[in-house]
Amino acid sequence: MGRKIRSINRNNIVIVCEGTDTEFNYLTDLAAYVNLNYPGRFADIRIVPTAQELVVATNRNKNRKKLKGSGGNAYYVQEEENETDYEKYRKQPTRYVREAELFLKDGSYGEAWAVYDHDNFPDHKNAASHAKEVKVNIAYSSVSFEEWILAHFERNAYAFDKSVCKQNKKDIMCGSGLHPNDCHGQRCVGGRLREQSFIPDYGKTMGGLFRRLFVRHKVAVLNAAWLRALHKNENFWECNPFTNVDNLVARLLGYNQEYSWIPGGGVFDFERTSLNLSGKKIKNVGDNATVLEYEIYDYLMNRISGANTGVIEPGDSFEFQVPENGVYVGVIGRDGVKMSCI
Template sequence: MAKLNRAGRKHKRSEGTKTVQPGNYLIVTEGTETEVNYFNNIKQILEKSFNNNIIVERVTLKVEGTARSTTVLVNEAIKKRSLKSYSDVWVVFDRDENTDFDEAIKLAEKKGMNVAWSNESFELWLLLHFQNLNAAIHRDDYIAKLNNHFKNKNLNNGKYDKNISDIFDITFPYVNAAIKRSNSLIEDHEKDNIFSPNKMNPGTKVQDLVSELIKYIKK
C-alpha cells in the first residue's frame, strides 16, 4: 500500500540524476465525500514527499429546477484557476442525473482543463479495482459490489462507505488493474462507435488523473 510513511521516505538517487517532481495541481470536484477523500489522500502522500501545493477543492453544485448542472462546476473551476497559476487543472464529476454532462466536458476542454468524469459515478472507478464491468448497472449496485469486495478482502474492516479517509491507500494495490480496465471500457465503446461520454455507460476517465499523480509516488 502507498502508506504515508512510505511516501515520505527520502528517495536515494545516483549522482547526475534528478527526481521528477509534480507541478501545482488544482483538482475541483463536486461536493461528495468519496472523490474529496480519494484525492486528498493522494495529496497528503505527494505533499509529504515533495511539499508541492496540490489543492483539492470541493464545490457544491447549484440546483436549477430538478436537474444538477455540471457546467456550474466547470465555471467554478475556471474562476478558481484565475486566482493562481497551476500547472494542471482537473475537474472531477459524475454523470448521475446531470443533464449537461457532455456540454460540461466540452466546456472544460475548450478552456484548457482536464476532465476526470465517471458514468455513472466515481464508485465505478473504485469497483474497477476489483472486477471488470462491461454492462450498465445502477450506481447503487456499485456500492453493493464494493461492499462484497471489501468484505472478501477484509478491507476497511470488511465494509465500504463514502467516508473512508484513506480510500486511495486501501485501493492502491489494485490501481494498475483499475487503470487497465478503465481504458479497456473506453476502447470498447469507441470500437462500437460510441464517442459521447454521456452514452459510455459504464465508463470513466478518472484513470487519466490518477495515472498522472501516481507516477510521483515512491513504491
C-alpha cells in the same frame, strides 16, 4: 471591477469535485501520498470543496433562493463577476468545469481538473465542450466514482443505476443483507463492492480508501482502459460503465505511459504497420517490418519480464516467453502500451 490576476505558478494543480464524499476523501489521501513520497512534484495540490467550503456554499445557495437570485454569484469558492455569467455556467456539471477554469483565469493555479459523475446532470455536452475550450481536464465516471473503485478488483461491463441504493437519503448498505430492499449489487456499485467482498465495509464517507486500494491501482488503470475500449466511438458522458479517473491518478503519481486495451486480442495499428495479437503470439499483418518491445505482467500488473522482439517482417510471427505467473502482455510503442490478457 475586473478579476484580480495573480502570478501563475505552473507547478500546482487544483481539483474541483462534486462534493466531499468518496472522491474527495480518496483524492485527499492520494495528494498526501504524493506530497510525502514525491516532495516538490507539485507546489500545491488543492482539492475543492473542503467540508467547510461545502457548508458555506450550501448556506449561500439557500440564501440565494430566498433572495431570488441576488445572493451572490459564487460556486464553492470562486465567484462570477456578474449574474449573466453565473446563469450561463451554473448548471451541473458545467459549474465544476467553470470553477476549475476560474482558478486558471485568476492565476492561482496552472492546471485544473473537474471531477464528477453522470448523476443524470442536464449539461454534460456543454461541460465537455467548455472544458476542451478552456483547457480544463475532466475525470469522469459513470455511473459514479465507485466505478473507479470497482476497477481495482474486476473488469465489469454491467451498467449500474447508481452509486448506492438509499432510503430516506440514507445508504441501505446493499450487499450486506441488512435491508429488505438489498439489491445485492444488481443496481448499485456499492452493493457490488460489498456483495463480492471486495470492500465488505464500503461506505461513501469511509476514510483510508486510497491506502487500502493502492496495491491494486495498476490493475485499476488497466481495467479503466478496458472500459473505455467498450465505448470507442461514443461520447464519454453517454457511456455506462466508464471511468477515466486513472488519467488524474497517473498525472499525480507521475506516470507517463498511456494504456489502451485490445479486447480479446485482435488486430491493431502499431507504428507503421498492423499487428494481430492472439494469446502468446503476435503476427505482423501489415506492410512494413517493425521492432517492438513487450512486457509481461502478473495479476497485480507488476512487471515480471520483458524483451525486444527483434525485427518482425510482414507475415512473420513472434511468440512471447511467458513466465508461469504471467497474466497480461503489453506491447510498447511510441503512442503508449497496448494491453491484452495472455
